[in-house]
Amino acid sequence: MKYGLYPGCSLNGTGIEYGLSTKAVAQKLGIDFVEIPDWNCCGASSAHNRNHLLSVALPARNLALAEQHGIDQIAVPCAACYQRMKAAEVALRDEATRQEVGEVIEMNVEGKSRTRALVEVFANDLDADFLSSVVVRPLSGLKVASYYGCLLVKPAQVAIDSPENPMIMDKLMAALGATPVEWSYKTECCGGSLAITRPEASLGMTANVLKYAKLAGADCIVTPCPLCTSNLDMRQKAAEGLLGMELGLPIYYFTELMGVALGLEMSQLGLTKHFVEATSLLKNSPAAQ
Amino acid sequence: MKRIGVFVCHCGSNIANTVHCEKVAQVAKDFPGVVLSTDYKYMCSEPGQVMIQEAIREHNLDGYVVAACSPRMHEPTFRKCAARAGMNPYMVEQVNIREQCSWVHADKEKGTEKSIDLLRMGVAKVVKNEPLYSTTIPVTKRSLVIGGGIAGIQAALDIANAGYPVTLLDREHTIGGRMAQVDKTFPTLDCSACILTPKMVEAAQHPNIELMTYAEVEAVDGFVGNFDVTIRKKARYVDFDKCTGCGACTEKCPKKVPSEFEMELGVRKAIYTPFPQAVPNKPIIDANHCRYLLDGKCGICKKVCPTGAVDYEQKDELIMERFGAIVVATGFEQFDISAYEEYGAGKIPDVITGLHLERLMNASGPTAGKIKRPSDGKVPEKIVFVKCVGSRDEAKGRPYCSKACCMYVAKHATLLKEKMPNSKSYIFYMDVRTPGKNYEEFYARTQNEYDAQYIRGRVSKIFQVGDKLIVRGEDSLLGRPVEIEADLVVLAAGMDPRSDAKDLARTLGISYDQHGWFTEAHPKLQPVETHTAGIYLAGACQGPKDIPDSVAQASAAAVKAAGLLSKPELTSEAMTALCDEAICSGCGLCQSICPYKSIEIKSVNERYHGQMRQRRVSNVNQGLCQGCGACTVACPSGAMNLKGFTNDQILAEVDALCQR
Numbered sequence: 023m024k025y026g027l028y029p030g031c032s033l034n035g036t037g038i039e040y041g042l043s044t045k046a047v048a049q050k051l052g053i054d055f056v057e058i059p060d061w062n063c064c065g066a067s068s069a070h071n072r073n074h075l076l077s078v079a080l081p082a083r084n085l086a087l088a089e090q091h092g093i094d095q096i097a098v099p100c101a102a103c104y105q106r107m108k109a110a111e112v113a114l115r116d117e118a119t120r121q122e123v124g125e126v127i128e129m130n131v132e133g134k135s136r137t138r139a140l141v142e143v144f145a146n147d148l149d150a151d152f153l154s155s156v157v158v159r160p161l162s163g164l165k166v167a168s169y170y171g172c173l174l175v176k177p178a179q180v181a182i183d184s185p186e187n188p189m190i191m192d193k194l195m196a197a198l199g200a201t202p203v204e205w206s207y208k209t210e211c212c213g214g215s216l217a218i219t220r221p222e223a224s225l226g227m228t229a230n231v232l233k234y235a236k237l238a239g240a241d242c243i244v245t246p247c248p249l250c251t252s253n254l255d256m257r258q259k260a261a262e263g264l265l266g267m268e269l270g271l272p273i274y275y276f277t278e279l280m281g282v283a284l285g286l287e288m289s290q291l292g293l294t295k296h297f298v299e300a301t302s303l304l305k306n307s308p309a310a311q
Numbered sequence: 312m313k314r315i316g317v318f319v320c321h322c323g324s325n326i327a328n329t330v331h332c333e334k335v336a337q338v339a340k341d342f343p344g345v346v347l348s349t350d351y352k353y354m355c356s357e358p359g360q361v362m363i364q365e366a367i368r369e370h371n372l373d374g375y376v377v378a379a380c381s382p383r384m385h386e387p388t389f390r391k392c393a394a395r396a397g398m399n400p401y402m403v404e405q406v407n408i409r410e411q412c413s414w415v416h417a418d419k420e421k422g423t424e425k426s427i428d429l430l431r432m433g434v435a436k437v438v439k440n441e442p443l444y445s446t447t448i449p450v451t452k453r454s455l456v457i458g459g460g461i462a463g464i465q466a467a468l469d470i471a472n473a474g475y476p477v478t479l480l481d482r483e484h485t486i487g488g489r490m491a492q493v494d495k496t497f498p499t500l501d502c503s504a505c506i507l508t509p510k511m512v513e514a515a516q517h518p519n520i521e522l523m524t525y526a527e528v529e530a531v532d533g534f535v536g537n538f539d540v541t542i543r544k545k546a547r548y549v550d551f552d553k554c555t556g557c558g559a560c561t562e563k564c565p566k567k568v569p570s571e572f573e574m575e576l577g578v579r580k581a582i583y584t585p586f587p588q589a590v591p592n593k594p595i596i597d598a599n600h601c602r603y604l605l606d607g608k609c610g611i612c613k614k615v616c617p618t619g620a621v622d623y624e625q626k627d628e629l630i631m632e633r634f635g636a637i638v639v640a641t642g643f644e645q646f647d648i649s650a651y652e653e654y655g656a657g658k659i660p661d662v663i664t665g666l667h668l669e670r671l672m673n674a675s676g677p678t679a680g681k682i683k684r685p686s687d688g689k690v691p692e693k694i695v696f697v698k699c700v701g702s703r704d705e706a707k708g709r710p711y712c713s714k715a716c717c718m719y720v721a722k723h724a725t726l727l728k729e730k731m732p733n734s735k736s737y738i739f740y741m742d743v744r745t746p747g748k749n750y751e752e753f754y755a756r757t758q759n760e761y762d763a764q765y766i767r768g769r770v771s772k773i774f775q776v777g778d779k780l781i782v783r784g785e786d787s788l789l790g791r792p793v794e795i796e797a798d799l800v801v802l803a804a805g806m807d808p809r810s811d812a813k814d815l816a817r818t819l820g821i822s823y824d825q826h827g828w829f830t831e832a833h834p835k836l837q838p839v840e841t842h843t844a845g846i847y848l849a850g851a852c853q854g855p856k857d858i859p860d861s862v863a864q865a866s867a868a869a870v871k872a873a874g875l876l877s878k879p880e881l882t883s884e885a886m887t888a889l890c891d892e893a894i895c896s897g898c899g900l901c902q903s904i905c906p907y908k909s910i911e912i913k914s915v916n917e918r919y920h921g922q923m924r925q926r927r928v929s930n931v932n933q934g935l936c937q938g939c940g941a942c943t944v945a946c947p948s949g950a951m952n953l954k955g956f957t958n959d960q961i962l963a964e965v966d967a968l969c970q971r
Contacts, residue, residue, distance in 0.1 A: 205774075
């Protein structure tokens with residue numbers, strides 16, 4: 023299988039584990055990811071607050087580049103990048119917008135390449151039998167709360183799954199042998215975009231996500247979003263203080279758990295780079311033995 | 312040339328504000344055939360009609376055109392007006408310069424111009440009108456009521472009491488409908504069964520009512536006064552002539568099935584009566600669950616039946632009956648709450664609907680009237696109601712108000728407090744709508760005396776933590792979010808049309824709106840009639856309704872049906888199709904397209920080059936034809952003509968428009 027890859031800024035920075043594990047898992051599964059040459063910022067979190075045209079033009083240039091290189095499907099790991107790229111793809115279906123944006127980026131853009139969230143690619147495109155055949159260390163006994171965040175499921179035009187109760191990551195986790203828990207905070211906002219500007223408001227929201235995952239009996243949280251991960255992981259200590267309860271919930275990218283199940287080394291997947299210690303749960307789980 | 316009169320109506324200011332009526336009348340004087348053209352403030356008024364009648368006599372008119380409102384409004388008036396002056400009523404044409412001109416345009420000059428065009432067409436057409444005559448057809452003095460809920464029962468009783476035989480049909484094997492599931496009724500809190508069952512028994516015992524339960528309408532042919540209805544009587548596998556209703560079979564049946572009547576909160580057997588007061592009170596076998604019918608094993612009910620009434624060989628039976636009038640009273644379905652994933656609806660067992668709560672409250676329900684929540688049987692203390700679930704929600708495709716929920720929630724809150732004085736009800740609402748007699752007073756009492764707390768706002772999320780349900784919403788009066796830890800959540804699910812309502816509508820030839828509610832002929836002035844003559848609507852199949860409204864509409868529909876049946880005969884349509892046999896090629900297209908089955912192909916003998924030969928041509932039964940005109944459009948050779956709308960007349964109109 024061949025896909026374009028739009029890594030975005032976080033996969034080499036705050037979300038380096040996501041970048042490492044995505045690369046390792048793709049290699050192991052024989053998926054060919056071709057990074058879009060000369061890609062630029064998707065504009066997430068700031069452009070669409072300032073200027074609508076800019077917010078479409080930035081990702082549109084990436085789409086245009088993908089087209090030039092004959093890439094039909096672009097896998098986008100970061101949820102924020104995915105949302106901006108998909109929003110541009112939808113906006114470009116309009117003839118007038120296509121023309122206007124084409125003039126701004128000085129490139130011809132047809133809007134032919136399809137933007138797909140990485141989690142969607144792994145959850146929907148991999149054959150179930152193939153996946154179970156390559157799982158060497160099933161995650162048996164690991165209770166995971168699948169946390170999708172807000173960006174992948176809303177609004178309806180860009181949603182990869184049901185906005186209220188998405189299931190694709192739960193199903194992927196079950197295919198790896200883990201036990202997804204039933205919980206109600208799958209798509210609640212983590213407060214991501216307020217983390218810098220209004221940390222006190224953001225922390226309450228982050229803390230609630232963590233609290234209800236814990237109450238649902240999860241051992242850990244799995245996400246497809248670098249922003250959610252940094253909030254839940256980096257601020258977990260502060261959230262524990264706010265809630266007055268101990269959490270101890272490792273926050274994994276779904277690619278990290280895939281990597282573990284496929285038998286890859288933890289350090290190779292970036293699992294040693296977490297704020298909340300993330301390796302012992304996997305070492306101690308029955309899966310490791 | 313015929314002598315034609317033209318009468319232009321002002322309709323007060325309705326037309327005159329956007330059309331120069333005097334000018335229109337003036338211009339029409341020069342149209343071919345017009346010998347008199349005048350205008351008047353209200354042509355439909357008595358002086359207006361007298362004016363027309365005098366003109367007919369004075370100017371010896373052959374026909375006239377009235378430019379006024381829609382023919383839907385006053386065509387009968389102006390036809391009768393002609394008849395009173397001795398003119399054939401079909402020598403009148405009505406040109407619509409109100410709905411199709413003045414009401415939809417603002418520019419007076421252009422409105423006048425358009426009125427003149429419309430009138431020119433009308434005059435060109437009336438010149439080609441021929442006198443038409445209607446005949447009479449007999450009326451079958453029997454009525455069919457489809458649906459045996461409270462609306463159907465009421466309609467059947469009223470028609471029967473007026474002296475006409477009624478067949479009351481229900482697809483379930485008991486009558487009673489939704490009201491039978493309800494525990495108490497607002498605003499009086501009298502027991503639903505106590506007021507319903509006497510009516511059920513009365514209907515069953517009425518000499519003019521034939522109960523036909525477990526039966527469905529398969530096909531409807533014919534037309535007003537003479538509908539030929541094909542009914543499927545579904546196999547019950549119990550011979551009702553032999554069954555005494557002793558109940559031995561139900562007791563011994565080993566197969567338990569979630570009871571539909573109990574909203575699946577309780578169980579029934581595979582051979583069962585849905586509830587103790589069912590009418591008829593004899594069991595049937597549910598073929599989808601019966602062990603014997605599914606895999607030939609068991610047969611216990613047959614063994615224990617003392618009268619040998621169980622008959623596994625019974626088959627569906629099709630019967631055809633003729634009725635003069637049909638009342639449709641098929642009711643509603645409760646909205647399927649699983650569409651609200653954010654409320655955990657359909658997943659969290661303690662998030663239930665209003666009908667579930669009715670069954671939990673009912674003394675003969677699955678908990679014998681004790682409020683126990685479905686998950687663990689615990690008695691709830693904090694109960695949250697969420698209103699407008701599946702109503703007034705564009706996102707769920709239900710923009711309409713379901714009308715009964717505000718009141719049934721108030722009723723539930725009152726009854727819960729009475730049953731459990733320590734309980735507390737919280738009610739999330741958008742608006743509280745109580746437009747009914749004593750409704751507002753009831754709502755006030757719920758708040759003031761029964762301690763129900765009304766919170767104005769929508770609920771955004773319901774989820775389970777431990778054995779509590781966290782209800783998160785907004786109090787839009789305080790302007791802040793609220794969170795309630797509840798033991799039980801009741802969603803006030805709205806009303807949906809029956810999922811197969813559209814199929815029935817097509818079978819009956821009646822119309823329905825975008826949601827599937829049956830459409831009345833006029834929202835204000837013909838609320839129980841349909842656009843199909845002889846078919847009437849009662850109850851919630853026409854739109855959400857509570858019990859008093861359903862009963863009122865049922866009685867109204869009954870009066871319409873009885874009024875129709877009381878006529879000695881009906882006047883047949885005069886504007887019917889006619890086949891020109893000289894042109895007809897006998898292709899039969901018209902026959903297959905005719906919705907009233909009024910066209911037959913017959914053979915005619917004719918002389919052709921000195922020899923006799925036989926040819927096939929269409930023949931329209933003038934009694935059956937309803938003048939819909941479908942055949943005239945289908946006819947490839949133009950042999951089929953609709954009297955009053957002949958090809959010649961329509962072409963004359965087109966010509967007139969082109970000659971302006």
